[in-house]
Amino acid sequence: MTYAIQAEGLAKRFKETEALAGVDLAARTGSVLGLLGPNGAGKTTAVRIFATLLTPDAGRATVAGHDVVREAGVVRSLIGLTGQYAAVDENLTGTENLLLIGRLLGLQRRGARARAAELLDRFRLSDAAGRAVKTFSGGMRRRLDLAASLVGRPSILFLDEPTTGLDPQSRGELWGMLRALIADGATALLTTQYLNEADQLADDIVVIDKGRVIAEGTPDALKSEVGGQVLQVRPLAADDLVRTHALVAETAGTRTQIEGESVTVPVKDAELMPAVVRRLDREGIAVGELTLRRSSLDEVFLALTGHRAEPEESDQPDESAQATDEAGGAVGEHARERAVSST
Amino acid sequence: MTATTMPLAPGRSGRVKPLDGLRQTFTMAWRSLVAVKHNPLELVDYSITPIMFVFLFTYVLGGQMAGSPDAYLKYALPGIIVQNTLFMTMYTAMALNTDLTKGVFDRLRSLPIARSAPLVGRIAADLTKHVWAMLLMIGLGLLLGFRVTGGFGGFLLGALLLVVFAAAVSWSAVLIGMLAGDAEKVQAFGFTLIFPITFTSSAFVVVDTMPGWLQAFSDVNPVTHLSDAFRGLLLGGPVAEPVMWSLVWAAGITLVFCPLAMRAYRAKV
Numbered sequence: 001m002t003y004a005i006q007a008e009g010l011a012k013r014f015k016e017t018e019a020l021a022g023v024d025l026a027a028r029t030g031s032v033l034g035l036l037g038p039n040g041a042g043k044t045t046a047v048r049i050f051a052t053l054l055t056p057d058a059g060r061a062t063v064a065g066h067d068v069v070r071e072a073g074v075v076r077s078l079i080g081l082t083g084q085y086a087a088v089d090e091n092l093t094g095t096e097n098l099l100l101i102g103r104l105l106g107l108q109r110r111g112a113r114a115r116a117a118e119l120l121d122r123f124r125l126s127d128a129a130g131r132a133v134k135t136f137s138g139g140m141r142r143r144l145d146l147a148a149s150l151v152g153r154p155s156i157l158f159l160d161e162p163t164t165g166l167d168p169q170s171r172g173e174l175w176g177m178l179r180a181l182i183a184d185g186a187t188a189l190l191t192t193q194y195l196n197e198a199d200q201l202a203d204d205i206v207v208i209d210k211g212r213v214i215a216e217g218t219p220d221a222l223k224s225e226v227g228g229q230v231l232q233v234r235p236l237a238a239d240d241l242v243r244t245h246a247l248v249a250e251t252a253g254t255r256t257q258i259e260g261e262s263v264t265v266p267v268k269d270a271e272l273m274p275a276v277v278r279r280l281d282r283e284g285i286a287v288g289e290l291t292l293r294r295s296s297l298d299e300v301f302l303a304l305t306g307h308r309a310e311p312e313e314s315d316q317p318d319e320s321a322q323a324t325d326e327a328g329g330a331v332g333e334h335a336r337e338r339a340v341s342s343t
Numbered sequence: 344m345t346a347t348t349m350p351l352a353p354g355r356s357g358r359v360k361p362l363d364g365l366r367q368t369f370t371m372a373w374r375s376l377v378a379v380k381h382n383p384l385e386l387v388d389y390s391i392t393p394i395m396f397v398f399l400f401t402y403v404l405g406g407q408m409a410g411s412p413d414a415y416l417k418y419a420l421p422g423i424i425v426q427n428t429l430f431m432t433m434y435t436a437m438a439l440n441t442d443l444t445k446g447v448f449d450r451l452r453s454l455p456i457a458r459s460a461p462l463v464g465r466i467a468a469d470l471t472k473h474v475w476a477m478l479l480m481i482g483l484g485l486l487l488g489f490r491v492t493g494g495f496g497g498f499l500l501g502a503l504l505l506v507v508f509a510a511a512v513s514w515s516a517v518l519i520g521m522l523a524g525d526a527e528k529v530q531a532f533g534f535t536l537i538f539p540i541t542f543t544s545s546a547f548v549v550v551d552t553m554p555g556w557l558q559a560f561s562d563v564n565p566v567t568h569l570s571d572a573f574r575g576l577l578l579g580g581p582v583a584e585p586v587m588w589s590l591v592w593a594a595g596i597t598l599v600f601c602p603l604a605m606r607a608y609r610a611k612v
Contacts, residue, residue, distance in 0.1 A: 052453060073455055076454055076455040084446070090445075091381055100373075103373075104371075106366075152454070
């Protein structure tokens with residue numbers, strides 16, 4: 001098996017902050033590796049090292065077998081990078097932004113124009129091609145940024161939170177485009193804090209927290225490995241919610257919590273379900289809905305890190321998610337939206 | 344999209360050939376200049392303050408300063424152009440800072456291109472804008488009665504000296520652009536520095552009326568040398584000494600700031 005992207009013992013420290021504390025990861029050629037973690041977990045630092053923007057303090061990173069430090073030039077000719085914020089020139093038009101990259105990569109004028117037109121068409125930006133980017137919406141900018149990273153036909157892509165700050169519709173659109181890219185056979189490292197994004201796009205997932213890998217595997221393996229299944233109980237009367245919570249907690253354990261109108265609890269033992277039903281029945285609580293499902297990545301994350309992926313909830317797409325990272329690599333602290341993954 | 348179909352990989356060897364580097368620098372300069380096409384007001388930004396200054400100095404202050412607006416225009420126009428040249432270097436700093444904070448440099452750095460191309464391309468493009476602004480102001484001056492009595496040769500040498508000095512100061516602008524937190528801080532910093540330096544020079548007034556200690560400062564102020572030299576070249580007159588000192592200052596500024604700027608640039612970009 002060959003790995004297009006590989007890291008061994010990657011470590012990086014910014015003054016007081018240990019951004020990466022010995023991370024191993026590998027993406028099989030032609031696959032998508034999801035790098036999942038909360039803010040400040042070290043995702044961006046890892047991507048910046050792979051993209052030759054930072055040198056690691058310790059450890060080794062290779063892209064298509066080339067060391068990112070010693071063979072930085074070769075690595076740069078192989079990769080495409082899409083950052084957390086759309087790194088396009090606001091004062092140029094969509095076409096000009098892509099022409100710029102094409103020309104820098106050594107394309108002749110005509111070739112660069114053709115490539116720009118092709119990419120604009122692919123990302124449905126043809127209509128806006130002649131407009132200055134500052135008139136673009138957040139979603140359009142991201143698409144242009146993604147297009148810019150593809151001008152040189154890279155075989156290996158680094159997508160650093162490509163949909164952070166986008167509204168659900170734009171995010172869905174971008175996902176479709178990413179899927180098409182991936183279907184073309186590119187290898188990608190995708191960082192995200194949207195658990196469902198990793199679930200949707202990645203073949204394998206590495207979960208990092210505080211600069212360390214805390215879990216890895218396929219989305220399915222992760223879901224069944226941690227927490228096993230989740231029992232979800234919705235009482236018919238909303239008034240019974242608190243009492244239901246107490247009763248389920250007594251029967252099934254302390255990791256019971258209230259989510260919306262339901263009570264959920266991770267269960268390992270399938271026998272618990274009838275026990276819970278009997279208990280609720282005895283206490284006279286009418287159950288509106290009772291399901292046993294595999295835990296969502298969100299719950300996996302909670303089980304692994306002891307905290308939710310996202311502390312605050314905000315549904316506002318943040319157009320100004322252009323944080324300068326003070327630590328030289330940490331994470332843009334904007335535009336958070338708790339990813340709620342549905343099964 | 345596999346590793347075998349890679350038509351463009353100029354950096355396969357990991358090194359950028361000098362000729363490619365030069366081409367990339369031109370591409371980066373094109374990028375800075377083509378932006379003007381969509382934002383023509385940028386050029387007005389560059390010129391509106393100096394144009395205002397020309398009118399203000401000529402018609403409001405001129406009579407009192409030199410007996411007549413015409414006489415003062417002759418003295419002050421070269422000084423205004425020098426001051427504007429210095430202010431304009433801050434645009435270089437702001438543009439670099441914006442590229443840095445918005446992640447454009449990250450994208451550029453992840454490409455197999457010469458590392459110096461974004462920096463040198465930007466400076467080259469901005470020097471072109473310097474020439475444009477200078478021509479605009481001299482043109483306005485001609486309309487108001489300014490005459491280039493130093494001849495075409497004097498004008499060319501003056502323009503050249505100004506560009507050389509602007510290039511030197513650009514290195515300090517690069518350093519500021521790399522170190523500043525955001526573009527507004529760049530502007531504030533530039534203003535605080537450039538304003539007093541130009542006003543304590545011979546750019547707008549004959550320094551004889553200043554108190555002794557200020558005259559002492561003014562005599563070594565690089566803006567004094569540059570203003571005297573530029574004025575002398577445009578109007579015709581003895582210029583050997585101010586030109587020499589201007590070049591010495593330009594060399595000194597480059598020697599100090601170029602390595603610092605490059606170090607900051609390499610650390611960030």
